[in-house]
Amino acid sequence: MIRMTEPSKITAVPDHQPAAGGIAARARASVGPKYLSGLNPEQREAVETLDGPVLVLAGAGTGKTRVLTTRIAHILSQGRARPAEILSVTFTNKAAREMKHRLGQMLGHAVEGMPWLGTFHSIGGRILRFHAELAQLKSNFTVLDVDDQVRLLKQLLQAENIDDKRWPARMLAGLIDGWKNRGLMPSQVPSGEAAIFANGKGGKLYASYQERLKILNAADFGDLLLENIRIFREHPDIVRQYQQRFKYILVDEYQDTNVAQYLWLRLLSQAPSSGSSLPGLTRQSVASSQDGSPGLDASRRPGDDQDNALPIPGAEKVHVKNICCVGDDDQSIYGWRGAEVDNILRFEHDFPGAKVIRLERNYRSTGHILAAASHLIAHNEGRLGKTLRTEDHDGEKVTVTGSWDSEEEARGIGEEIEQLQRQGEKLNEIAILVRASYQMREFEDRFVTLGLPYRVIGGPRFYERAEIRDALAYLRVINSPADDLAFERIVNTPKRGLGDATVQMLHDHARKRRIPLFEAARAVVETDELKPKARGSLRDLVTQFDRWRAQREVTAHTDLAQIVLDESGYTEMWQKDRSADAAGRLENLKELVRSMEEFENLQGFLEHISLVMDREGGAEDDAVSLMTLHSAKGLEFDNVFLPGWEEGLFPSQRTLDEQGRAGLEEERRLGHVGLTRARRRAKIYFATNRRIHGTWSTTIPSRFLDELPAANVEITESKGGSGWGGSGGYGASRFDDMEAFGSSYSTPGWQRAQANRNRGGQGGGGRGGFEEETASFSTSASPDFGSFSSRRRGPLTIEGELVAKSTGTTSEFALDDRVFHQKFGYGRVTKIDGNKLTIAFDKAGEKKVVDSFVQRA
DNA sequence: GACATCTGGGTTTTT
């Protein structure tokens, strides 16, 4: 067994007595229910401590989900509560689904009766629908997504004559979102903050935005919780009702909660008997050792004053009931969108008498990987401190590999993946985790060339796709005629000759009479204010909607959706579209209609679509996963590649600039998350030159590399040779004074990296002459590429890889063939080399691809 | 009103 020797930085909680606890646990284990067997003593304690507040600090890979689901099973089987009396919140639908699934397995039947297991937003939305009238909404209100929000704000800005170039709607949306995340209603926004937008109009805009939402019978994501909080505060009888209902509360990923979610939980977690105020709602100052940036600090904290003023009447005495929060402060990576690590750091203070349980036994990674991750995260100061340990063997060391530039990095990783594949590794067990999504393209290009199957995780979600949003807009207008945003979205989609001018006049008309756009349209077609052509198509549209609404009564909602898509000409619009992704979009539309079957009716579907629709699937095929570090949280792979560990990219310069020390610590946690995704192999990369926004710049290795423990890390040479060209002209490193764990590294590569780093400063000009086309060669086939420059300039290198990789068989394609590629669309074959084709794509430009990836068009 | 050209801006992402 390997034990990390890193001492806990903060030990707010004494260690539990291993002897006594262990014996007691073992004694119980022999008689306990079946679902408890196989839990280690800490996990078991987390499951069995049912009374009072519990914080489970669950490090990466320590069986967090298992504890949560077992705890629910335990509560149920002990008869402590019925399924409908347990509130269990997660952040993502995926996590909620996973819990439901595992619970079903554990209990041996599907968990139909857990209506309150879901995401914060879906549960908040559910509660809000019950009390919609208290928020001046109807229970069929629409949930707006960011796009709708921004368009609405744009309209408000126009109405106020504010230049939306100088004051972009998107920025205002971000501000409002931030306020809502902090639980602030328009009247509670600190005046200083409200004033920063549009010369003091920010607060007023927030207020009028809220008014507009009510008129549109709509709520945004933030409202789903904020309106809950307001209703709870203003109606003690209602909050009491929920407090009584929820006998147990479980929270997943507590480190990611924001202030609003925290307040919401506080309100629900009080014992119903006390209609009391909440101590601990005073959020002043927990130690803020990690807050190094005063400016940011000031902007993050002002909400606190507001929190102090919570208008909750009643006695002092508080009974907090059985709330169990599970989280890992070391995996808090969403501070930039309002998550408050403080929530978890302050748990014991907020919930007096809380029991804190640490899960420190890692069941995922090998010794070296865990040691590297632990050592890295130990550099953070603001943490509760955990000491992860594993009983697994040491395994392979974490590797650090430097390359000349990002192309070489991608090439090297591609080769290593092929190597792993030859060793029998499943591609599904290989992931590349990047800091920023622009890093992905280089890998995609490379994989396409190699013919290596891959999938990108994350990216635009299903319901964010234009075609889905369009289809939904049609259905929204049918369901809710007051939904102006939806109407506006589809009024001229597909093109009907109803452009800006027409819409503008509908707006005027609607505003004058205070009616929705749709009704305005109905009225306007009776007049001759529009040109005959526009008038005709608008009349047709109104008639169509009337007909669809009538059909709704007698037609299944899935059929109706299909009818609407067909009759509106929307399907046809994509059928006619010759672009590469049209086929995929039609497929998505089919998928949308199919997914409607799970819902009772149109109303039910629309209520949930914006909250629970996420893309899934595609996991059947064996493919390498490509994603950001953020979207990797919660996942694990045998083999994890971590490219781009360079100053500026990772840690991200922008985070450092904006959030200072706290930002650096969050970046470091991101590194920790990345490493702990790996079960057996973790491979880190950095490049000396990287192209950012089109220009090449020279970079220096990430300071995080210095923070890895030398004993668990192996420095390897970049495949294909000498790494660093170091073109001089640097200033002193900012990090010379940082503790350098890696200073004892002795391989040539590392020394060169160090030498380069110590000369390093901010990239500055290194615009090397890399304009030449990618030198794609296969190292294994070309052992003697000596120096970088000889590789770079030699024309043969371009052919090297193609020759090496060619199958030798003649391609079934001929020059000038018209072909279609899933990703790049249509194109023409310009060159053939064995099974590798060079294709000039209509949209995507010239690419080299393997012939099996294209078909004749 | 529809299409072409231009400019500016560019982490991370859930709901």
Next chain:
DNA sequence: CCCAGATGTC
């Protein structure tokens, strides 16, 4: 460099 939004032209 590459995309989205905004402006300009027919």
